Amino acid sequence: MNISAANDIDGAPAARLSVDGLRTPVIGPCALTLAPGECVVLTGSSGSGKSLLLRAICDLDPATGTVLLEGRARETYVPRDWRRAVALLPAEPAWWAETVGEHLLTTSEDVLSALGFSASVMSWEVARASSGERQRLALARLLQLQPRVLLLDEPTANLDAGNRARVESVVRDYLVSRAAAALWVTHDAEQAARIGDRELVMRAGRLEANACT
Numbered sequence: 001m002n003i004s005a006a007n008d009i010d011g012a013p014a015a016r017l018s019v020d021g022l023r024t025p026v027i028g029p030c031a032l033t034l035a036p037g038e039c040v041v042l043t044g045s046s047g048s049g050k051s052l053l054l055r056a057i058c059d060l061d062p063a064t065g066t067v068l069l070e071g072r073a074r075e076t077y078v079p080r081d082w083r084r085a086v087a088l089l090p091a092e093p094a095w096w097a098e099t100v101g102e103h104l105l106t107t108s109e110d111v112l113s114a115l116g117f118s119a120s121v122m123s124w125e126v127a128r129a130s131s132g133e134r135q136r137l138a139l140a141r142l143l144q145l146q147p148r149v150l151l152l153d154e155p156t157a158n159l160d161a162g163n164r165a166r167v168e169s170v171v172r173d174y175l176v177s178r179a180a181a182a183l184w185v186t187h188d189a190e191q192a193a194r195i196g197d198r199e200l201v202m203r204a205g206r207l208e209a210n211a212c213t
């Protein structure tokens with residue numbers, strides 16, 4: 001679907017993701033929308049509930065409220081399909097197979113290269129990868145699902161400036177080429193200004209728009 005096809009009858013961009021009244025025992029009620037191609041940064045102090053919000057949106061934690069993808073309710077999806085379409089990159093991704101290649105079955109060499117790897121990374125044992133390498137490999141693994149929405153929990157927390165720029169570029173290219181949307185958690189104000197179209201701030205489990213963005 002291209003962006004124009006996603007427009008509603010008034011010509012305004014239709015929400016790729018629409019969240020309303022989302023509530024768990026710890027967070028909410030929270031409301032937000034992500035437009036096609038949009039990158040919204042989510043900031044807020046440690047423990048304010050950012051990771052829990054991402055987990056609630058992608059249905060890893062039970063939550064009440066409404067979550068729609070392109071107008072379709074989350075409840076109408078098979079859970080596995082929902083988590084592929086609205087995909088979470090956790091701060092500490094899990095690895096269940098021994099080698100990198102077993103996780104990246106359909107990842108292109110172009111994506112690996114853009115993230116700073118040669119094709120030989122496929123034969124690596126996951127255990128030898130550094131935390132920053134694992135963080136970039138986990139992004140490659142996520143993108144091969146071709147999600148409509150990326151939920152990114154501090155995806156550059158372990159990275160140097162060069163690799164941080166690689167990740168920002170890969171995500172931005174993905175959002176543009178697929179008209180996908182991202183909710184990107186960061187504690188880095190400079191990164192928030194660089195990558196965010198808008199900023200939301202989590203305070204004690206509630207979402208607020210940052211009036212400065």
Ligand SMILES: Nc1ncnc2c1ncn2[C@@H]1O[C@H](COP(=O)(O)OP(=O)(O)OP(=O)(O)O)[C@@H](O)[C@H]1O
Nearest residue numbers: 026044045046047048049050051052053091187202
């Ligand atoms: N299952 C749970 N039950 C109750 N409280 C929880 C649960 N999981 C996390 N919390 C608490 O909820 C709060 C929000 O946690 P969360 O991980 O979302 O914070 P965060 O904003 O992502 O923080 P950080 O920036 O440090 O990663 C924390 O105080 C945490 O201890």
